[in-house]
Amino acid sequence: MDTEHDTQHEEADARPVLEAPDIARVLTRIAHEIVERAKGADDVVLLGIPTRGVFLARRLADKLEEITDRKIPVGSLDITMYRDDLRMHPPRALARTEIPGDGIDGRLVVLVDDVLFSGRTIRAALDALNDIGRPRAVQLAVLVDRGHRELPIRADYVGKNLPTSLRETVKVQLAEEDGRDTVLLGAKRTSPGAPR
Amino acid sequence: MSKILIRGARVLGGEPQDVLIDGETIEAVGTGLSAEGAEVVEADGKVLLPGLVDLHTHLREPGREDSETVLTGTRAAASGGFTAVFAMANTFPVADTAGVVEQVYRLGREHGYCDVQPIGAVTVGLEGKKLAELGAMHESAAGVTVFSDDGKCVDDAVIMRRALEYVKAFGGVVAQHAQEPRLTEGAQMNEGVVSAELGLGGWPAVAEESIIARDVLLAEHVGSRVHICHLSTAGSVEIVRWAKSRGIDVTAEVTPHHLLLTDELVRSYNPVYKVNPPLRTERDVTALREALADGTIDIVATDHAPHPHEDKDCEWAAAAMGMVGLETALSVVQQTMVETGLLDWAGVADRMSVKPAAIGGAAGHGRPVSAGEPANLTLVDTAYRGSVDPAGFASRSRNTPYEGRELPGRVTHTWLRGKATLVDGKLA
Amino acid sequence: MQRHLISAADLTRDDAVLILDTAEEMARVADRPIKKLPTLRGRTIVNLFFEDSTRTRISFEAAEKRLSADVINFTAKGSSVSKGESLKDTAQTLEAMGVDAVVIRHGASGAPYRLATSDWIDAAVINAGDGTHQHPTQALLDAFTMRRRLVGRDAGLGQDLSGKRITIVGDVLHSRVARSNVDLLHTLGAEVTLVAPPTLVPVGVESWPCEISYDLDSTLSKSDAVMMLRVQRERMNAAFFPTEREYSRRYGLDGERMAKMPEHAIVMHPGPMVRGMEITAEVADSERCTVVEQVANGVSIRMAVLYLLLGGNEPAVTHTRTEEK
Numbered sequence: 001m002d003t004e005h006d007t008q009h010e011e012a013d014a015r016p017v018l019e020a021p022d023i024a025r026v027l028t029r030i031a032h033e034i035v036e037r038a039k040g041a042d043d044v045v046l047l048g049i050p051t052r053g054v055f056l057a058r059r060l061a062d063k064l065e066e067i068t069d070r071k072i073p074v075g076s077l078d079i080t081m082y083r084d085d086l087r088m089h090p091p092r093a094l095a096r097t098e099i100p101g102d103g104i105d106g107r108l109v110v111l112v113d114d115v116l117f118s119g120r121t122i123r124a125a126l127d128a129l130n131d132i133g134r135p136r137a138v139q140l141a142v143l144v145d146r147g148h149r150e151l152p153i154r155a156d157y158v159g160k161n162l163p164t165s166l167r168e169t170v171k172v173q174l175a176e177e178d179g180r181d182t183v184l185l186g187a188k189r190t191s192p193g194a195p196r
Numbered sequence: 197m198s199k200i201l202i203r204g205a206r207v208l209g210g211e212p213q214d215v216l217i218d219g220e221t222i223e224a225v226g227t228g229l230s231a232e233g234a235e236v237v238e239a240d241g242k243v244l245l246p247g248l249v250d251l252h253t254h255l256r257e258p259g260r261e262d263s264e265t266v267l268t269g270t271r272a273a274a275s276g277g278f279t280a281v282f283a284m285a286n287t288f289p290v291a292d293t294a295g296v297v298e299q300v301y302r303l304g305r306e307h308g309y310c311d312v313q314p315i316g317a318v319t320v321g322l323e324g325k326k327l328a329e330l331g332a333m334h335e336s337a338a339g340v341t342v343f344s345d346d347g348k349c350v351d352d353a354v355i356m357r358r359a360l361e362y363v364k365a366f367g368g369v370v371a372q373h374a375q376e377p378r379l380t381e382g383a384q385m386n387e388g389v390v391s392a393e394l395g396l397g398g399w400p401a402v403a404e405e406s407i408i409a410r411d412v413l414l415a416e417h418v419g420s421r422v423h424i425c426h427l428s429t430a431g432s433v434e435i436v437r438w439a440k441s442r443g444i445d446v447t448a449e450v451t452p453h454h455l456l457l458t459d460e461l462v463r464s465y466n467p468v469y470k471v472n473p474p475l476r477t478e479r480d481v482t483a484l485r486e487a488l489a490d491g492t493i494d495i496v497a498t499d500h501a502p503h504p505h506e507d508k509d510c511e512w513a514a515a516a517m518g519m520v521g522l523e524t525a526l527s528v529v530q531q532t533m534v535e536t537g538l539l540d541w542a543g544v545a546d547r548m549s550v551k552p553a554a555i556g557g558a559a560g561h562g563r564p565v566s567a568g569e570p571a572n573l574t575l576v577d578t579a580y581r582g583s584v585d586p587a588g589f590a591s592r593s594r595n596t597p598y599e600g601r602e603l604p605g606r607v608t609h610t611w612l613r614g615k616a617t618l619v620d621g622k623l624a
Numbered sequence: 625m626q627r628h629l630i631s632a633a634d635l636t637r638d639d640a641v642l643i644l645d646t647a648e649e650m651a652r653v654a655d656r657p658i659k660k661l662p663t664l665r666g667r668t669i670v671n672l673f674f675e676d677s678t679r680t681r682i683s684f685e686a687a688e689k690r691l692s693a694d695v696i697n698f699t700a701k702g703s704s705v706s707k708g709e710s711l712k713d714t715a716q717t718l719e720a721m722g723v724d725a726v727v728i729r730h731g732a733s734g735a736p737y738r739l740a741t742s743d744w745i746d747a748a749v750i751n752a753g754d755g756t757h758q759h760p761t762q763a764l765l766d767a768f769t770m771r772r773r774l775v776g777r778d779a780g781l782g783q784d785l786s787g788k789r790i791t792i793v794g795d796v797l798h799s800r801v802a803r804s805n806v807d808l809l810h811t812l813g814a815e816v817t818l819v820a821p822p823t824l825v826p827v828g829v830e831s832w833p834c835e836i837s838y839d840l841d842s843t844l845s846k847s848d849a850v851m852m853l854r855v856q857r858e859r860m861n862a863a864f865f866p867t868e869r870e871y872s873r874r875y876g877l878d879g880e881r882m883a884k885m886p887e888h889a890i891v892m893h894p895g896p897m898v899r900g901m902e903i904t905a906e907v908a909d910s911e912r913c914t915v916v917e918q919v920a921n922g923v924s925i926r927m928a929v930l931y932l933l934l935g936g937n938e939p940a941v942t943h944t945r946t947e948e949k
Contacts, residue, residue, distance in 0.1 A: 078649070081661040081662065081663040081691075081931070081935075082661070082662055082663075086663065086935055086936055087936065087937050088936075088937055089936050089937060090936040090937065090938050090939070090940045091931055091932050091935035091936040091939070091940040092936075092940075093642065093645070093646065093940075094645075094646050094649040094650075094931075095649075096649065097649070097652060127662065130658075131656065131657075131658040131660065131661070132656055132657070132658070133657065384733075387827050387828070388827060388828045389828040389830075389831040390828070391826070391827075391828060392826035392827060392828030392829050392831070392832070393803070393828070393831070393832075394733055394734060394757060395733040395734075395754075395755050395756035395757030395758070395800060395803060396733050396734070396755075396756075396757075398826070398827060398828075400827070464741070465733075465734030465737045465738050465741075466738075506710065509710075509712060509742075510710050510711060510712060510738075511711050511730065511732040511734060511735040511738050512732060512733065512734045512735075512738065513731075513732035513733070513734075513735075513755070514710070514711070514732065
């Protein structure tokens with residue numbers, strides 16, 4: 001969510017910075033890091049942030065299940081109603097919040113998103129979590145960290161650190177939504193604005 | 197009083213002629229009349245009509261001077277080209293005694309903008325129970341000949357019969373506001389497709405038609421004449437047409453707004469369109485225009501009904517019923533009847549001056565434009581086009597449904613017995 | 625730009641489906657320990673109720689509070705209105721207090737429309753029922769209830785009510801619920817039949833996008849949902865029908881009649897029910913009756929409407945009628 005998927009900002013001369021095999025590899029690595037840092041990941045709950053964070057969370061869950069041979073609870077967390085820029089746009093259609101059956105109380109919640117940018121989405125996600133329950137701890141996994149944070153937020157697991165300028169766009173495409181796996185770096189056609 | 201020469205006026209829409217006024221009287225009508233010693237008004241092809249007569253005006257005085265007074269109402273009348281108006285009886289107190297009608301009559305005379313002929317109430321307090329002193333009002337200085345409970349229907353058949361009979365003694369006429377009260381309880385607008393959708397209480401056509409049918413039969417039975425106020429439906433037209441064909445002595449009026457507007461406008465929920473009887477359908481409008489053209493409907497009457505701003509600046513149900521009409525009547529008739537080819541200007545003079553004067557017995561009004569007649573005249577710039585701006589109204593109230601609407605024609609001059617009450621569109 | 629919800633007839637199919645879909649997500653908030661969202665923080669909404677309606681007011685209030693709006697309740701009784709203050713003055717007074725939206729219930733048909741189209745106030749206007757005109761959020765919650773029951777909670781997402789046969793029974797003449805439902809259900813592709821004694825059907829109904837029947841029994845077997853409207857006993861005195869007993873016998877829904885409905889068909893009622901008049905206790909308390917569900921769904925629908933009208937810098941709901949003008 002923390003990126004721009006709108007077609008109005010379709011980047012010119014976008015070039016891939018991650019291809020499908022890279023994405024698969026970094027997700028495997030993140031899964032291993034989670035198991036390592038969460039000491040077996042036996043209380044992990046993965047919550048993806050719609051739209052693409054949800055697909056990444058499911059993929060991570062599959063990898064974790066392979067590694068731990070246990071069922072990993074996975075769900076989604078829509079942050080639309082918690083955004084701090086609601087008044088700047090028309091209301092957005094809501095996405096699904098699906099909390100796994102056993103809830104999140106006392107568990108290690110790993111938020112999963114595609115791109116970490118300003119940090120505002122994660123701030124909203126932390127607020128949303130607060131209304132749902134009280135996790136033991138919250139961690140953040142992202143496929144790409146492109147910098148330019150506006151809030152004191154950092155990711156615990158990063159697929160790729162990608163230094164960018166504000167004039168550039170980062171676009172993640174995933175097979176479930178876009179028909180292919182890739183991360184594209186392009187130049188914004190319109191004048192640069194504040195990151196959303 | 198000096199002489200006035202109106203030069204090059206199309207009398208009743210005919211070829212340009214000169215009209216010379218001397219004092220209160222028309223001295224001559226012809227071409228090339230001498231202007232010697234006369235103030236000249238260049239008519240420039242404008243249409244000259246006999247001063248208009250409105251058989252149905254609400255002047256609101258006494259009692260509701262916040263919406264209109266005899267002064268402001270007669271100024272509005274002069275602006276609209278009228279030289280005589282009949283003032284309805286639903287004032288506070290009700291004009292049901294000689295005292296009230298004489299007061300209104302005298303105020304009209306004093307102000308001098310337009311003759312005011314009071315209409316007397318048929319029943320005491322418009323309550324429909326007991327006849328008012330119709331004879332005393334007739335014999336008063338006001339000389340009342342038209343009686344009406346307008347605003348309310350004389351719904352009791354016996355009271356209506358007696359009133360019709362009683363006024364025969366002095367040549368009076370009862371003007372009926374045809375509205376069956378039980379069928380119109382809670383009525384807010386015409387009952388039909390639009391009311392069903394808007395959820396507003398329906399005012400069915402049959403509530404008007406059933407009363408008209410009853411009253412023409414009563415008039416026939418007792419050999420009286422009856423006048424129908426603000427006829428608004430195609431069905432009413434059929435009944436009046438039938439009654440006339442039977443020789444029943446019935447006359448009928450239609451308002452300008454019923455000739456132009458339909459209930460579709462109510463979709464705006466803007467109470468400026470709230471009026472009684474309500475705006476009807478396109479089919480009714482067509483029937484009313486045809487009936488006015490063929491004489492089934494005898495006259496146009498404004499039902500000028502001023503209301504203060506706050507009585508219209510509210511939700512529909514809370515709003516007062518009625519529209520001002522004196523200052524836009526002729527323009528609406530020009531648009532709906534003249535420009536559609538249904539009436540010529542002689543026809544307009546007949547429906548808006550000659551016939552209403554005859555029905556109401558307004559002496560000196562509705563006369564031919566010819567030598568020796570009283571100089572009650574109206575000059576109309578029929579080529580004018582402009583949109584209605586209520587801020588310019590002489591009436592104290594602004595509740596017009598035509599605000600911003602483009603209407604043709606403009607009255608530029610009005611003379612009441614030779615005295616100019618309106619000059620170049622400005623009140624004298 | 626239209627920021628108001630005045631009539632169900634103003635909603636396009638896509639608008640209506642968006643509202644229903646959004647309400648489906650809102651409904652899930654009710655299952656959470658903290659039933660609150662921060663979305664309308666700092667927005668002030670006044671519930672301006674000129675008519676008593678505790679149910680509707682409470683439903684709106686719950687929706688507003690769940691979205692964290694500041695709520696002001698204004699009821700006509702005991703207020704300046706009972707001292708003769710006009711709608712205009714009341715509305716302007718409230719707006720001067722910085723109100724972002726007015727939820728209005730008024731006995732006069734068209735009062736919300738007037739409030740929205742006059743130059744009296746700038747706030748968004750949401751119609752919570754006006755006279756015998758419209759009650760759009762009621763129609764939306766009814767459609768939401770039907771979609772959940774007849775199509776499915778998740779299967780219904782993005783779907784309308786195409787092909788569903790809905791029968792609305794009772795005092796159509798005096799019912800804003802019937803008008804709103806006919807408009808919205810038609811927009812959503814349902815086939816609507818109104819059933820009532822001829823006295824309780826408005827003149828001019830032939831222009832409505834629905835069928836009219838005077839015979840309840842012949843419509844029941846062809847109905848996916850039967851919505852019973854409240855019939856006030858006073859109507860009897862105005863000769864709309866002879867007696868309560870005759871009305872119930874001809875137009876009331878009892879167990880025997882309910883048995884003629886298809887297995888899957890539901891019974892709806894906007895409440896408050898007049899048991900023994902239009903509906904028997906047996907039907908009202910049956911599994912097929914959705915009255916209580918409708919109340920719960922009302923909160924979700926009103927949250928969705930408030931979010932979509934007030935949640936952004938401009939409304940997400942378009943309005944066909946005003947755009948055509």
